[in-house]
Amino acid sequence: MKVDIEHWASRLAALAADSEVPGASLAFRYDGEVQECVAGVLNTATRAPVRADSLFQIGSVTKVWTATQIMLLAERGRVALDTPVAEVLPEFRVGDARATTAITLRHLLTHTSGIDGDLFLDTGRGDGCLRRYVEACTDLEQTFPAGDSHSYCNSGFIIAGRVIERLTGKVWDQALRDQICEPLGLSRTWTLPEDVLRFGAAMGHGEAGTPSPAWGLPRSVGPAGLICATAADVVAFGRAHLTPGALLADPAVMREPQVDLPNPHAGGRQWGIGWSLDEWDGHQVISHSGDTIGQHAVLWALPELGTVIALLINGGRSAEFQHRLVRELLQELHQLTVPAPIAPPDRPVEVDVEPFTGVYERAGSRIHVTAHDGRLRLRTEPTGILVGLARPRVLELAAVDAATFVGRDEGDSMWDAVVFENRPDGPSYLHYSGRATPKVR
Template sequence: MKADMEHWAGRLAALSAESKVPGASLAFYCDGQTYECATGVLNTATGAPVRTDSLFQIGSVTKVWTATQLMLLAERGLITLDTPVVDVLPGFRVGDAEATATISLRHLLTHTSGIDGDLFLDTGRGDDCLAHYVEACAGLEQTFPAGDSHSYCNAGFVIAGRVIEQLTGKVWDQALREQICAPLGLAHTWTLPEDVLRFGAAMGHDDHGGTAPAWGLPRSVGPAGLICSTAADVVSFGRAHLTPGALLADPAMLRKPQVDLPNPYAGGQQWGIGWSLDEWDGHEVASHTGDTIGQHAALWVLPGSGTVVAVLINGGRSVEFQHRLISELLYELHDLRVPEPLGPPAEPVEVDVDAYTGVYERAGSRIHVTSRAGRLRMRTEPTGILVGLARPRSLELAAVDATTFVGRADGDSIGDAVVFEIRPDGPSYLHYGGRATPKTG
């Protein structure tokens, strides 16, 4: 079935306008053909139009590329997933000595290392920036013992990037080009600003359409989220994960479940190697999303149908936009119904919420949970380098069951799921945004 791109260009424009998205680029592969369309502007201050060859920041979708790089090295026999990081990086340290000795590459790629890992540290623009970043990880504490749970960890992927540098003898950016970009012919995928500026590049925007306070994140967090690309290049990368030999001999290995997620309502039920894993209407779905400063990206791969979809935007209500777009597109292509996001129950659920109140804290975020008249309220505050780049959020939480709640911030049409975990013999956690945040007060 040939896709009607006049229709999808119109829908992309309409959905962007409804979700206050300044500019968007969509590409998808279906039935042997790649389709592309774009809408809006790259920068509201200049009015430069988005084209299908414009570059956007894909944020944490980068992590799937970094995971793929390590798997390529594993296929060459240089490492295994269970190789301890210290075996490759003898100087690697975190705050806990047992974790230092225990953390493996599998822990890094599945977000099960337990490292309190939202360390957005600028260690300079030099080729040694990842080495200096890993040195700074010596001060990071453990959220939980390695392998004990799942908590999204940016630092873990920077450490993985440094492992790639050590094994290849090249800086991560160059290794990326040689391992992935060159073999797949990705001419519009870059990491450094001096390369990106040769193309039309998107600027991030705040909730009101104004330009973001900065263009991008420091080079030192590159392996966790610094790729800039076109939607079509991202689709080509996704397709390689459905084709044995395109990059990896067995790309399906990355889609094998490694850990069940403690909050299965925020993007997937399980995590593989680099991929978030879910099932929609009987279809296996591997995906990843990414956020940088005012930009958002999403990549979905459906192995059963061979369909791959990527969408890149530079502001607006990203969760609402991506859900509406992928829901319409997959229903049209495959009669597939994407599950609706978790919402409050039709009838109120009575829960004793007092045990959940308090302060929860991790690197980059402090969360206050209070109660009033039996209802929970949650306020998140960015800390450290994220102050001024991320915004505080307040959510009124409605109980879904005894430990699961959902809340919607002002202006959002889709709620956020929050799961509380109280361990009788250990700390309590708040699972939100993919992170496990321990209770500290």
């Protein structure tokens, strides 16, 4: 089937307008060719238009790149996935002494380390920022023992970035260029603001469509979320994961399931090495999304079909926009039906909600769950460096089953899934936004 890229440019613009997205860049590889289209503006204040060569922040999609760097080193015999982190970084410490010796690289790359890992800490702009970040991890607590569950962990990937520095003898940014960008010819993939600003760069936007108060996160967050790139470069990276020898001798290893997700309703059912894993209409889908300050990115790849899609946006109702876009695109390209997002059941489910009430807390977030007329209300409260950058949210929850609830904040069109886990012989958890947040009272 021949792709009508003018049609997709029109649909991109229409969907962006519907979801109040200031600017978007779409690239996809189908039937051996890469197609690109754009819509809107990079910055609502300057009105600079989005171009195909404009750079957007891809946020946590960066984590797949960092995981790939570790896998390249593993293929060359420099390290093994089950090597304890402390063997490579003797200075590595977290608050729990047992966890310090038990945590492996595999734990870091699969979010199973148990580290309470949303420590967004500015350790300076110098080349020693990752070293200083690892030194600051000594007080990080465990949400669960290493390997016991899954909880999305930014700190784990920053620590992995420091492992890359130790094994390559280069700062992470340069190692990324040497290991991935230059071999794949990615000339518009950068990490440092002074490089990004040589090109047209997107600015994030808040809910009112005005530019965000800050452009980017501290350099120390690099391996967890600081890559800026064009959609076409992100597609080229995704394509390398479907092509043995393009980067890795056997990239399929990274999409082998490593852990089942306790909340399988928010983007994937399992996690591989760096990748979120799911199945749509009988086809495996590997993906990763990323959010920074007012920007959102997502990378999907369908190994059996050879199709790779990258969507980069700078504000608006991102979840709604990305779902509508990928649903239309995959229906057109492959007659593939993307599963509908989770939503409340047609008939109310009666659940005793009192056992779930309380305060749940982890680094960067405090979550209050209260009962009102037999229903739950969830209120998030950003803490630490996220105060002023992430907004509080209030979700009125509706039960889907005895432990699964859905809710959405005012103005949201998509439902968020919340899964409660009450362990009879241990702590209770709230699984939301990819994190396992323990109940503290």
